[in-house]
Amino acid sequence: MSLDLPPLSGQKLGIIGLGHMGHPMAKRLKNAGAQVYIHSRNRSRLEELEQSGMIYCSSAAEMAEKVDTGTLLVCVSDTSALEEVVHGDYGILTGLQPGALVIDMGTSQVMNTRSIAALIQQKGACYLDAPVSGGVVGAEEGTLSIMVGGTEEGFLRAGPLFDVLGKNISHIGPSGTGQITKAANQMIVAMTIDAVAEALVLAQAAGADPGKVQKALRGGFADSRILELHGKRMIDRTFQPGATATIQLKDVHQALELADHSGVTLPGLSKNAELWENMLAQGLGQYDQSGFICMIENLQSIQENKQGDE
Structure with missing residues:
Protein backbone atom coordinates (compact mmCIF):
# COMPACT_ATOMS: atom_id res chain seq x y z
CA MET A 1 0.00 0.00 0.00
CA SER A 2 1.62 3.29 -1.12
CA LEU A 3 1.62 6.36 1.03
CA ASP A 4 0.34 9.66 -0.37
CA LEU A 5 3.24 12.02 -1.02
CA PRO A 6 3.04 15.78 -0.28
CA PRO A 7 1.94 17.71 -3.40
CA LEU A 8 5.36 19.26 -4.05
CA SER A 9 7.48 16.28 -3.02
CA GLY A 10 10.84 16.27 -4.82
CA GLN A 11 10.45 19.70 -6.40
CA LYS A 12 13.26 22.24 -6.18
CA LEU A 13 11.93 25.72 -5.39
CA GLY A 14 13.85 28.91 -4.77
CA ILE A 15 12.36 31.98 -3.10
CA ILE A 16 13.95 35.41 -3.34
CA GLY A 17 12.49 37.95 -0.90
CA LEU A 18 11.39 36.66 2.50
CA GLY A 19 9.39 39.62 3.81
CA HIS A 20 5.79 39.81 5.03
CA MET A 21 4.56 37.66 2.13
CA GLY A 22 7.56 35.55 1.12
CA HIS A 23 8.21 34.20 4.62
CA PRO A 24 4.85 32.46 5.14
CA MET A 25 4.80 31.35 1.49
CA ALA A 26 8.18 29.64 1.95
CA LYS A 27 6.88 27.79 5.00
CA ARG A 28 3.82 26.53 3.15
CA LEU A 29 5.93 25.31 0.22
CA LYS A 30 8.36 23.52 2.54
CA ASN A 31 5.46 21.86 4.37
CA ALA A 32 4.12 20.73 0.99
CA GLY A 33 7.28 18.70 0.43
CA ALA A 34 9.43 20.99 -1.71
CA GLN A 35 13.18 21.34 -1.32
CA VAL A 36 13.29 25.10 -0.69
CA TYR A 37 16.23 27.42 -1.37
CA ILE A 38 16.08 30.95 0.07
CA HIS A 39 17.78 34.28 -0.50
CA SER A 40 17.29 37.70 1.09
CA ARG A 41 19.48 40.76 1.45
CA ASN A 42 19.22 40.34 5.22
CA ARG A 43 20.24 36.79 6.18
CA SER A 44 19.56 37.37 9.89
CA ARG A 45 15.84 37.29 9.11
CA LEU A 46 16.15 33.77 7.73
CA GLU A 47 17.37 31.92 10.83
CA GLU A 48 14.00 30.26 11.51
CA LEU A 49 13.67 29.14 7.90
CA GLU A 50 17.20 27.73 7.76
CA GLN A 51 16.60 25.82 10.98
CA SER A 52 13.54 24.24 9.37
CA GLY A 53 15.71 22.78 6.60
CA MET A 54 15.61 25.45 3.92
CA ILE A 55 18.90 26.07 2.11
CA TYR A 56 20.43 29.55 2.05
CA CYS A 57 21.91 30.94 -1.19
CA SER A 58 24.21 33.94 -1.15
CA SER A 59 22.82 35.37 -4.41
CA ALA A 60 20.03 34.99 -6.92
CA ALA A 61 22.59 33.61 -9.40
CA GLU A 62 23.65 30.87 -6.98
CA MET A 63 20.01 29.98 -6.36
CA ALA A 64 19.29 29.74 -10.09
CA GLU A 65 22.20 27.32 -10.48
CA LYS A 66 21.13 25.13 -7.55
CA VAL A 67 17.44 25.07 -8.50
CA ASP A 68 18.52 24.01 -12.01
CA THR A 69 15.34 23.23 -14.00
CA GLY A 70 13.10 23.84 -11.00
CA THR A 71 11.15 26.98 -10.06
CA LEU A 72 12.30 30.39 -8.83
CA LEU A 73 9.79 32.62 -7.02
CA VAL A 74 10.53 36.33 -6.70
CA CYS A 75 8.67 38.16 -3.91
CA VAL A 76 10.35 41.58 -3.79
CA SER A 77 8.85 44.97 -3.02
CA ASP A 78 8.92 46.86 -6.32
CA THR A 79 9.94 46.91 -9.96
CA SER A 80 13.47 48.21 -9.38
CA ALA A 81 14.13 45.39 -6.90
CA LEU A 82 12.81 42.88 -9.46
CA GLU A 83 15.10 44.31 -12.13
CA GLU A 84 18.11 43.97 -9.81
CA VAL A 85 17.19 40.38 -8.89
CA VAL A 86 16.80 39.36 -12.52
CA HIS A 87 19.72 41.04 -14.29
CA GLY A 88 21.91 42.59 -11.62
CA ASP A 89 25.56 41.55 -11.30
CA TYR A 90 24.57 38.42 -9.35
CA GLY A 91 21.06 38.14 -10.74
CA ILE A 92 18.95 35.23 -11.91
CA LEU A 93 20.04 35.54 -15.55
CA THR A 94 23.66 34.86 -14.56
CA GLY A 95 22.86 31.38 -13.30
CA LEU A 96 19.56 30.58 -15.03
CA GLN A 97 19.30 27.09 -16.52
CA PRO A 98 17.28 26.20 -19.64
CA GLY A 99 14.00 24.62 -18.63
CA ALA A 100 13.65 26.56 -15.38
CA LEU A 101 10.46 28.42 -14.42
CA VAL A 102 10.67 31.96 -12.98
CA ILE A 103 7.60 33.45 -11.30
CA ASP A 104 7.30 37.06 -10.15
CA MET A 105 4.75 37.10 -7.31
CA GLY A 106 5.27 40.74 -6.38
CA THR A 107 3.56 43.80 -7.86
CA SER A 108 5.63 45.04 -10.77
CA GLN A 109 5.16 47.41 -13.68
CA VAL A 110 3.67 45.83 -16.80
CA MET A 111 6.15 47.25 -19.30
CA ASN A 112 9.15 45.97 -17.30
CA THR A 113 7.43 42.61 -16.83
CA ARG A 114 7.18 42.07 -20.57
CA SER A 115 10.84 42.99 -21.10
CA ILE A 116 11.97 40.61 -18.34
CA ALA A 117 9.79 37.81 -19.72
CA ALA A 118 11.53 38.17 -23.09
CA LEU A 119 14.99 37.97 -21.47
CA ILE A 120 14.04 34.85 -19.49
CA GLN A 121 12.62 33.19 -22.60
CA GLN A 122 15.82 33.92 -24.55
CA LYS A 123 17.61 31.78 -21.96
CA GLY A 124 15.30 28.86 -22.69
CA ALA A 125 13.32 29.27 -19.48
CA CYS A 126 9.69 30.16 -18.76
CA TYR A 127 8.40 33.31 -17.03
CA LEU A 128 5.09 34.01 -15.30
CA ASP A 129 3.91 37.23 -13.70
CA ALA A 130 1.70 36.06 -10.84
CA PRO A 131 1.00 38.84 -8.35
CA VAL A 132 -1.19 38.02 -5.38
CA SER A 133 -3.89 39.58 -3.24
CA GLY A 134 -4.97 38.54 0.23
CA GLY A 135 -2.26 39.93 2.46
CA VAL A 136 -0.23 38.18 5.13
CA VAL A 137 -3.27 36.26 6.40
CA GLY A 138 -3.86 34.86 2.92
CA ALA A 139 -0.19 33.88 2.59
CA GLU A 140 -0.26 32.09 5.94
CA GLU A 141 -3.52 30.26 5.27
CA GLY A 142 -2.91 29.48 1.59
CA THR A 143 -5.95 31.45 0.47
CA LEU A 144 -4.32 34.05 -1.78
CA SER A 145 -5.87 35.23 -5.01
CA ILE A 146 -3.26 34.68 -7.73
CA MET A 147 -3.48 36.53 -11.06
CA VAL A 148 -1.28 34.93 -13.69
CA GLY A 149 0.15 36.19 -16.96
CA GLY A 150 2.24 33.98 -19.26
CA THR A 151 1.95 30.87 -21.35
CA GLU A 152 -0.65 28.18 -20.77
CA GLU A 153 2.19 25.66 -20.48
CA GLY A 154 3.84 27.68 -17.70
CA PHE A 155 0.54 28.15 -15.90
CA LEU A 156 -0.20 24.41 -15.91
CA ARG A 157 3.31 23.63 -14.73
CA ALA A 158 2.94 26.03 -11.79
CA GLY A 159 -0.51 24.68 -10.90
CA PRO A 160 0.50 22.43 -7.95
CA LEU A 161 2.57 25.26 -6.45
CA PHE A 162 -0.25 27.77 -6.84
CA ASP A 163 -2.68 25.32 -5.25
CA VAL A 164 -0.52 25.31 -2.10
CA LEU A 165 -0.50 29.11 -1.92
CA GLY A 166 -3.94 30.19 -3.08
CA LYS A 167 -7.59 29.49 -3.69
CA ASN A 168 -8.71 31.88 -6.44
CA ILE A 169 -6.17 31.19 -9.19
CA SER A 170 -6.74 32.75 -12.62
CA HIS A 171 -4.77 32.59 -15.85
CA ILE A 172 -5.52 36.00 -17.37
CA GLY A 173 -3.53 35.82 -20.61
CA PRO A 174 -0.01 36.44 -21.99
CA SER A 175 2.92 38.07 -20.18
CA GLY A 176 1.97 41.23 -18.33
CA THR A 177 -1.73 40.49 -17.92
CA GLY A 178 -1.28 39.25 -14.36
CA GLN A 179 0.26 42.60 -13.45
CA ILE A 180 -2.48 44.47 -15.33
Missing part, protein backbone atom coordinates in the same frame (compact mmCIF):
# COMPACT_ATOMS: atom_id res chain seq x y z
CA THR A 181 -5.02 42.64 -13.18
CA LYS A 182 -3.08 43.46 -10.01
CA ALA A 183 -3.01 47.14 -11.00
CA ALA A 184 -6.82 47.03 -11.26
CA ASN A 185 -6.96 45.29 -7.87
CA GLN A 186 -4.78 47.92 -6.20
CA MET A 187 -6.80 50.75 -7.70
CA ILE A 188 -9.98 49.33 -6.20
CA VAL A 189 -8.29 48.66 -2.86
CA ALA A 190 -6.84 52.18 -2.60
CA MET A 191 -10.07 53.94 -3.51
CA THR A 192 -12.26 51.69 -1.37
CA ILE A 193 -10.07 52.22 1.69
CA ASP A 194 -10.62 55.95 1.15
CA ALA A 195 -14.39 55.47 0.92
CA VAL A 196 -14.53 53.32 4.08
CA ALA A 197 -12.33 55.71 6.07
CA GLU A 198 -14.32 58.79 5.06
CA ALA A 199 -17.62 57.03 5.79
CA LEU A 200 -16.51 56.04 9.30
CA VAL A 201 -15.17 59.54 10.03
CA LEU A 202 -18.50 61.00 8.88
CA ALA A 203 -20.44 58.52 11.03
CA GLN A 204 -18.41 59.50 14.11
CA ALA A 205 -18.73 63.24 13.48
CA ALA A 206 -22.48 63.03 12.85
CA GLY A 207 -23.17 61.16 16.06
CA ALA A 208 -23.30 57.44 15.17
CA ASP A 209 -21.12 54.66 16.57
CA PRO A 210 -18.67 53.78 13.74
CA GLY A 211 -18.44 50.18 14.92
CA LYS A 212 -22.21 49.74 14.68
CA VAL A 213 -22.25 51.47 11.30
CA GLN A 214 -19.57 49.11 9.99
CA LYS A 215 -21.53 46.07 11.17
CA ALA A 216 -24.78 47.40 9.73
CA LEU A 217 -23.21 47.86 6.29
CA ARG A 218 -22.03 44.25 6.16
CA GLY A 219 -24.11 42.17 3.76
CA GLY A 220 -25.46 45.15 1.80
CA PHE A 221 -24.27 46.68 -1.46
CA ALA A 222 -21.51 48.57 0.36
CA ASP A 223 -20.01 45.39 1.78
CA SER A 224 -16.49 44.34 0.79
CA ARG A 225 -13.39 42.70 2.23
CA ILE A 226 -12.05 46.22 2.70
CA LEU A 227 -15.05 47.17 4.85
CA GLU A 228 -14.76 43.88 6.75
CA LEU A 229 -11.03 43.80 7.44
CA HIS A 230 -9.68 47.34 7.07
CA GLY A 231 -12.88 48.85 8.46
CA LYS A 232 -12.48 46.69 11.57
CA ARG A 233 -8.85 47.76 11.93
CA MET A 234 -9.88 51.40 11.64
CA ILE A 235 -12.42 50.96 14.44
CA ASP A 236 -10.04 48.95 16.64
CA ARG A 237 -7.16 51.35 15.89
CA THR A 238 -4.84 48.47 14.96
CA PHE A 239 -2.41 49.85 12.39
CA GLN A 240 0.45 47.31 12.57
CA PRO A 241 1.09 46.74 8.89
CA GLY A 242 0.21 43.78 6.80
CA ALA A 243 0.89 46.06 3.83
CA THR A 244 2.13 49.59 4.44
CA ALA A 245 0.77 52.84 3.09
CA THR A 246 4.13 53.34 1.36
CA ILE A 247 3.63 50.14 -0.66
CA GLN A 248 0.04 51.09 -1.44
CA LEU A 249 1.13 54.47 -2.81
CA LYS A 250 3.78 52.75 -4.92
CA ASP A 251 1.06 50.57 -6.43
CA VAL A 252 -1.18 53.58 -7.09
CA HIS A 253 1.66 55.40 -8.84
CA GLN A 254 2.38 52.26 -10.86
CA ALA A 255 -1.26 52.09 -12.00
CA LEU A 256 -1.14 55.74 -13.03
CA GLU A 257 2.06 55.10 -15.01
CA LEU A 258 0.36 52.20 -16.78
CA ALA A 259 -2.66 54.41 -17.53
CA ASP A 260 -0.39 57.07 -19.02
CA HIS A 261 1.40 54.44 -21.10
CA SER A 262 -1.98 53.14 -22.28
CA GLY A 263 -3.40 56.59 -23.09
CA VAL A 264 -6.07 56.45 -20.36
CA THR A 265 -7.09 59.22 -17.95
CA LEU A 266 -8.07 58.12 -14.42
CA PRO A 267 -9.33 61.21 -12.57
CA GLY A 268 -10.51 59.35 -9.46
CA LEU A 269 -7.24 57.51 -8.99
CA SER A 270 -5.26 60.71 -9.58
CA LYS A 271 -7.10 62.39 -6.71
CA ASN A 272 -6.74 59.28 -4.59
CA ALA A 273 -2.98 59.34 -5.14
CA GLU A 274 -2.85 62.86 -3.67
CA LEU A 275 -4.50 61.57 -0.50
CA TRP A 276 -2.04 58.68 -0.11
CA GLU A 277 0.79 61.16 -0.71
CA ASN A 278 -0.70 63.30 2.06
CA MET A 279 -0.68 60.28 4.38
CA LEU A 280 3.04 59.81 3.81
CA ALA A 281 3.63 63.54 4.24
CA GLN A 282 1.99 63.23 7.67
CA GLY A 283 4.60 60.62 8.64
CA LEU A 284 2.19 57.68 8.46
CA GLY A 285 3.87 55.75 5.65
CA GLN A 286 4.70 52.69 7.79
CA TYR A 287 1.14 52.34 9.07
CA ASP A 288 -1.08 49.62 7.69
CA GLN A 289 -3.27 50.77 4.79
CA SER A 290 -6.14 51.08 7.28
CA GLY A 291 -4.18 53.91 8.92
CA PHE A 292 -5.57 56.01 6.05
CA ILE A 293 -8.33 56.97 8.50
CA CYS A 294 -5.74 58.76 10.64
CA MET A 295 -4.85 60.96 7.69
CA ILE A 296 -8.53 61.80 7.12
CA GLU A 297 -8.94 62.60 10.82
CA ASN A 298 -5.84 64.79 10.73
CA LEU A 299 -7.25 66.73 7.78
CA GLN A 300 -10.46 67.24 9.76
CA SER A 301 -8.47 68.57 12.74
CA ILE A 302 -6.57 70.96 10.48
CA GLN A 303 -9.84 72.24 9.03
CA GLU A 304 -11.36 72.71 12.50
CA ASN A 305 -8.28 74.60 13.67
CA LYS A 306 -8.48 76.90 10.65
CA GLN A 307 -12.14 77.63 11.39
CA GLY A 308 -11.28 78.33 15.02
CA ASP A 309 -8.65 80.88 14.02
CA GLU A 310 -11.08 82.82 11.80
Whole structure:
Protein backbone atom coordinates (compact mmCIF):
# COMPACT_ATOMS: atom_id res chain seq x y z
CA MET A 1 0.00 0.00 0.00
CA SER A 2 1.62 3.29 -1.12
CA LEU A 3 1.62 6.36 1.03
CA ASP A 4 0.34 9.66 -0.37
CA LEU A 5 3.24 12.02 -1.02
CA PRO A 6 3.04 15.78 -0.28
CA PRO A 7 1.94 17.71 -3.40
CA LEU A 8 5.36 19.26 -4.05
CA SER A 9 7.48 16.28 -3.02
CA GLY A 10 10.84 16.27 -4.82
CA GLN A 11 10.45 19.70 -6.40
CA LYS A 12 13.26 22.24 -6.18
CA LEU A 13 11.93 25.72 -5.39
CA GLY A 14 13.85 28.91 -4.77
CA ILE A 15 12.36 31.98 -3.10
CA ILE A 16 13.95 35.41 -3.34
CA GLY A 17 12.49 37.95 -0.90
CA LEU A 18 11.39 36.66 2.50
CA GLY A 19 9.39 39.62 3.81
CA HIS A 20 5.79 39.81 5.03
CA MET A 21 4.56 37.66 2.13
CA GLY A 22 7.56 35.55 1.12
CA HIS A 23 8.21 34.20 4.62
CA PRO A 24 4.85 32.46 5.14
CA MET A 25 4.80 31.35 1.49
CA ALA A 26 8.18 29.64 1.95
CA LYS A 27 6.88 27.79 5.00
CA ARG A 28 3.82 26.53 3.15
CA LEU A 29 5.93 25.31 0.22
CA LYS A 30 8.36 23.52 2.54
CA ASN A 31 5.46 21.86 4.37
CA ALA A 32 4.12 20.73 0.99
CA GLY A 33 7.28 18.70 0.43
CA ALA A 34 9.43 20.99 -1.71
CA GLN A 35 13.18 21.34 -1.32
CA VAL A 36 13.29 25.10 -0.69
CA TYR A 37 16.23 27.42 -1.37
CA ILE A 38 16.08 30.95 0.07
CA HIS A 39 17.78 34.28 -0.50
CA SER A 40 17.29 37.70 1.09
CA ARG A 41 19.48 40.76 1.45
CA ASN A 42 19.22 40.34 5.22
CA ARG A 43 20.24 36.79 6.18
CA SER A 44 19.56 37.37 9.89
CA ARG A 45 15.84 37.29 9.11
CA LEU A 46 16.15 33.77 7.73
CA GLU A 47 17.37 31.92 10.83
CA GLU A 48 14.00 30.26 11.51
CA LEU A 49 13.67 29.14 7.90
CA GLU A 50 17.20 27.73 7.76
CA GLN A 51 16.60 25.82 10.98
CA SER A 52 13.54 24.24 9.37
CA GLY A 53 15.71 22.78 6.60
CA MET A 54 15.61 25.45 3.92
CA ILE A 55 18.90 26.07 2.11
CA TYR A 56 20.43 29.55 2.05
CA CYS A 57 21.91 30.94 -1.19
CA SER A 58 24.21 33.94 -1.15
CA SER A 59 22.82 35.37 -4.41
CA ALA A 60 20.03 34.99 -6.92
CA ALA A 61 22.59 33.61 -9.40
CA GLU A 62 23.65 30.87 -6.98
CA MET A 63 20.01 29.98 -6.36
CA ALA A 64 19.29 29.74 -10.09
CA GLU A 65 22.20 27.32 -10.48
CA LYS A 66 21.13 25.13 -7.55
CA VAL A 67 17.44 25.07 -8.50
CA ASP A 68 18.52 24.01 -12.01
CA THR A 69 15.34 23.23 -14.00
CA GLY A 70 13.10 23.84 -11.00
CA THR A 71 11.15 26.98 -10.06
CA LEU A 72 12.30 30.39 -8.83
CA LEU A 73 9.79 32.62 -7.02
CA VAL A 74 10.53 36.33 -6.70
CA CYS A 75 8.67 38.16 -3.91
CA VAL A 76 10.35 41.58 -3.79
CA SER A 77 8.85 44.97 -3.02
CA ASP A 78 8.92 46.86 -6.32
CA THR A 79 9.94 46.91 -9.96
CA SER A 80 13.47 48.21 -9.38
CA ALA A 81 14.13 45.39 -6.90
CA LEU A 82 12.81 42.88 -9.46
CA GLU A 83 15.10 44.31 -12.13
CA GLU A 84 18.11 43.97 -9.81
CA VAL A 85 17.19 40.38 -8.89
CA VAL A 86 16.80 39.36 -12.52
CA HIS A 87 19.72 41.04 -14.29
CA GLY A 88 21.91 42.59 -11.62
CA ASP A 89 25.56 41.55 -11.30
CA TYR A 90 24.57 38.42 -9.35
CA GLY A 91 21.06 38.14 -10.74
CA ILE A 92 18.95 35.23 -11.91
CA LEU A 93 20.04 35.54 -15.55
CA THR A 94 23.66 34.86 -14.56
CA GLY A 95 22.86 31.38 -13.30
CA LEU A 96 19.56 30.58 -15.03
CA GLN A 97 19.30 27.09 -16.52
CA PRO A 98 17.28 26.20 -19.64
CA GLY A 99 14.00 24.62 -18.63
CA ALA A 100 13.65 26.56 -15.38
CA LEU A 101 10.46 28.42 -14.42
CA VAL A 102 10.67 31.96 -12.98
CA ILE A 103 7.60 33.45 -11.30
CA ASP A 104 7.30 37.06 -10.15
CA MET A 105 4.75 37.10 -7.31
CA GLY A 106 5.27 40.74 -6.38
CA THR A 107 3.56 43.80 -7.86
CA SER A 108 5.63 45.04 -10.77
CA GLN A 109 5.16 47.41 -13.68
CA VAL A 110 3.67 45.83 -16.80
CA MET A 111 6.15 47.25 -19.30
CA ASN A 112 9.15 45.97 -17.30
CA THR A 113 7.43 42.61 -16.83
CA ARG A 114 7.18 42.07 -20.57
CA SER A 115 10.84 42.99 -21.10
CA ILE A 116 11.97 40.61 -18.34
CA ALA A 117 9.79 37.81 -19.72
CA ALA A 118 11.53 38.17 -23.09
CA LEU A 119 14.99 37.97 -21.47
CA ILE A 120 14.04 34.85 -19.49
CA GLN A 121 12.62 33.19 -22.60
CA GLN A 122 15.82 33.92 -24.55
CA LYS A 123 17.61 31.78 -21.96
CA GLY A 124 15.30 28.86 -22.69
CA ALA A 125 13.32 29.27 -19.48
CA CYS A 126 9.69 30.16 -18.76
CA TYR A 127 8.40 33.31 -17.03
CA LEU A 128 5.09 34.01 -15.30
CA ASP A 129 3.91 37.23 -13.70
CA ALA A 130 1.70 36.06 -10.84
CA PRO A 131 1.00 38.84 -8.35
CA VAL A 132 -1.19 38.02 -5.38
CA SER A 133 -3.89 39.58 -3.24
CA GLY A 134 -4.97 38.54 0.23
CA GLY A 135 -2.26 39.93 2.46
CA VAL A 136 -0.23 38.18 5.13
CA VAL A 137 -3.27 36.26 6.40
CA GLY A 138 -3.86 34.86 2.92
CA ALA A 139 -0.19 33.88 2.59
CA GLU A 140 -0.26 32.09 5.94
CA GLU A 141 -3.52 30.26 5.27
CA GLY A 142 -2.91 29.48 1.59
CA THR A 143 -5.95 31.45 0.47
CA LEU A 144 -4.32 34.05 -1.78
CA SER A 145 -5.87 35.23 -5.01
CA ILE A 146 -3.26 34.68 -7.73
CA MET A 147 -3.48 36.53 -11.06
CA VAL A 148 -1.28 34.93 -13.69
CA GLY A 149 0.15 36.19 -16.96
CA GLY A 150 2.24 33.98 -19.26
CA THR A 151 1.95 30.87 -21.35
CA GLU A 152 -0.65 28.18 -20.77
CA GLU A 153 2.19 25.66 -20.48
CA GLY A 154 3.84 27.68 -17.70
CA PHE A 155 0.54 28.15 -15.90
CA LEU A 156 -0.20 24.41 -15.91
CA ARG A 157 3.31 23.63 -14.73
CA ALA A 158 2.94 26.03 -11.79
CA GLY A 159 -0.51 24.68 -10.90
CA PRO A 160 0.50 22.43 -7.95
CA LEU A 161 2.57 25.26 -6.45
CA PHE A 162 -0.25 27.77 -6.84
CA ASP A 163 -2.68 25.32 -5.25
CA VAL A 164 -0.52 25.31 -2.10
CA LEU A 165 -0.50 29.11 -1.92
CA GLY A 166 -3.94 30.19 -3.08
CA LYS A 167 -7.59 29.49 -3.69
CA ASN A 168 -8.71 31.88 -6.44
CA ILE A 169 -6.17 31.19 -9.19
CA SER A 170 -6.74 32.75 -12.62
CA HIS A 171 -4.77 32.59 -15.85
CA ILE A 172 -5.52 36.00 -17.37
CA GLY A 173 -3.53 35.82 -20.61
CA PRO A 174 -0.01 36.44 -21.99
CA SER A 175 2.92 38.07 -20.18
CA GLY A 176 1.97 41.23 -18.33
CA THR A 177 -1.73 40.49 -17.92
CA GLY A 178 -1.28 39.25 -14.36
CA GLN A 179 0.26 42.60 -13.45
CA ILE A 180 -2.48 44.47 -15.33
CA THR A 181 -5.02 42.64 -13.18
CA LYS A 182 -3.08 43.46 -10.01
CA ALA A 183 -3.01 47.14 -11.00
CA ALA A 184 -6.82 47.03 -11.26
CA ASN A 185 -6.96 45.29 -7.87
CA GLN A 186 -4.78 47.92 -6.20
CA MET A 187 -6.80 50.75 -7.70
CA ILE A 188 -9.98 49.33 -6.20
CA VAL A 189 -8.29 48.66 -2.86
CA ALA A 190 -6.84 52.18 -2.60
CA MET A 191 -10.07 53.94 -3.51
CA THR A 192 -12.26 51.69 -1.37
CA ILE A 193 -10.07 52.22 1.69
CA ASP A 194 -10.62 55.95 1.15
CA ALA A 195 -14.39 55.47 0.92
CA VAL A 196 -14.53 53.32 4.08
CA ALA A 197 -12.33 55.71 6.07
CA GLU A 198 -14.32 58.79 5.06
CA ALA A 199 -17.62 57.03 5.79
CA LEU A 200 -16.51 56.04 9.30
CA VAL A 201 -15.17 59.54 10.03
CA LEU A 202 -18.50 61.00 8.88
CA ALA A 203 -20.44 58.52 11.03
CA GLN A 204 -18.41 59.50 14.11
CA ALA A 205 -18.73 63.24 13.48
CA ALA A 206 -22.48 63.03 12.85
CA GLY A 207 -23.17 61.16 16.06
CA ALA A 208 -23.30 57.44 15.17
CA ASP A 209 -21.12 54.66 16.57
CA PRO A 210 -18.67 53.78 13.74
CA GLY A 211 -18.44 50.18 14.92
CA LYS A 212 -22.21 49.74 14.68
CA VAL A 213 -22.25 51.47 11.30
CA GLN A 214 -19.57 49.11 9.99
CA LYS A 215 -21.53 46.07 11.17
CA ALA A 216 -24.78 47.40 9.73
CA LEU A 217 -23.21 47.86 6.29
CA ARG A 218 -22.03 44.25 6.16
CA GLY A 219 -24.11 42.17 3.76
CA GLY A 220 -25.46 45.15 1.80
CA PHE A 221 -24.27 46.68 -1.46
CA ALA A 222 -21.51 48.57 0.36
CA ASP A 223 -20.01 45.39 1.78
CA SER A 224 -16.49 44.34 0.79
CA ARG A 225 -13.39 42.70 2.23
CA ILE A 226 -12.05 46.22 2.70
CA LEU A 227 -15.05 47.17 4.85
CA GLU A 228 -14.76 43.88 6.75
CA LEU A 229 -11.03 43.80 7.44
CA HIS A 230 -9.68 47.34 7.07
CA GLY A 231 -12.88 48.85 8.46
CA LYS A 232 -12.48 46.69 11.57
CA ARG A 233 -8.85 47.76 11.93
CA MET A 234 -9.88 51.40 11.64
CA ILE A 235 -12.42 50.96 14.44
CA ASP A 236 -10.04 48.95 16.64
CA ARG A 237 -7.16 51.35 15.89
CA THR A 238 -4.84 48.47 14.96
CA PHE A 239 -2.41 49.85 12.39
CA GLN A 240 0.45 47.31 12.57
CA PRO A 241 1.09 46.74 8.89
CA GLY A 242 0.21 43.78 6.80
CA ALA A 243 0.89 46.06 3.83
CA THR A 244 2.13 49.59 4.44
CA ALA A 245 0.77 52.84 3.09
CA THR A 246 4.13 53.34 1.36
CA ILE A 247 3.63 50.14 -0.66
CA GLN A 248 0.04 51.09 -1.44
CA LEU A 249 1.13 54.47 -2.81
CA LYS A 250 3.78 52.75 -4.92
CA ASP A 251 1.06 50.57 -6.43
CA VAL A 252 -1.18 53.58 -7.09
CA HIS A 253 1.66 55.40 -8.84
CA GLN A 254 2.38 52.26 -10.86
CA ALA A 255 -1.26 52.09 -12.00
CA LEU A 256 -1.14 55.74 -13.03
CA GLU A 257 2.06 55.10 -15.01
CA LEU A 258 0.36 52.20 -16.78
CA ALA A 259 -2.66 54.41 -17.53
CA ASP A 260 -0.39 57.07 -19.02
CA HIS A 261 1.40 54.44 -21.10
CA SER A 262 -1.98 53.14 -22.28
CA GLY A 263 -3.40 56.59 -23.09
CA VAL A 264 -6.07 56.45 -20.36
CA THR A 265 -7.09 59.22 -17.95
CA LEU A 266 -8.07 58.12 -14.42
CA PRO A 267 -9.33 61.21 -12.57
CA GLY A 268 -10.51 59.35 -9.46
CA LEU A 269 -7.24 57.51 -8.99
CA SER A 270 -5.26 60.71 -9.58
CA LYS A 271 -7.10 62.39 -6.71
CA ASN A 272 -6.74 59.28 -4.59
CA ALA A 273 -2.98 59.34 -5.14
CA GLU A 274 -2.85 62.86 -3.67
CA LEU A 275 -4.50 61.57 -0.50
CA TRP A 276 -2.04 58.68 -0.11
CA GLU A 277 0.79 61.16 -0.71
CA ASN A 278 -0.70 63.30 2.06
CA MET A 279 -0.68 60.28 4.38
CA LEU A 280 3.04 59.81 3.81
CA ALA A 281 3.63 63.54 4.24
CA GLN A 282 1.99 63.23 7.67
CA GLY A 283 4.60 60.62 8.64
CA LEU A 284 2.19 57.68 8.46
CA GLY A 285 3.87 55.75 5.65
CA GLN A 286 4.70 52.69 7.79
CA TYR A 287 1.14 52.34 9.07
CA ASP A 288 -1.08 49.62 7.69
CA GLN A 289 -3.27 50.77 4.79
CA SER A 290 -6.14 51.08 7.28
CA GLY A 291 -4.18 53.91 8.92
CA PHE A 292 -5.57 56.01 6.05
CA ILE A 293 -8.33 56.97 8.50
CA CYS A 294 -5.74 58.76 10.64
CA MET A 295 -4.85 60.96 7.69
CA ILE A 296 -8.53 61.80 7.12
CA GLU A 297 -8.94 62.60 10.82
CA ASN A 298 -5.84 64.79 10.73
CA LEU A 299 -7.25 66.73 7.78
CA GLN A 300 -10.46 67.24 9.76
CA SER A 301 -8.47 68.57 12.74
CA ILE A 302 -6.57 70.96 10.48
CA GLN A 303 -9.84 72.24 9.03
CA GLU A 304 -11.36 72.71 12.50
CA ASN A 305 -8.28 74.60 13.67
CA LYS A 306 -8.48 76.90 10.65
CA GLN A 307 -12.14 77.63 11.39
CA GLY A 308 -11.28 78.33 15.02
CA ASP A 309 -8.65 80.88 14.02
CA GLU A 310 -11.08 82.82 11.80
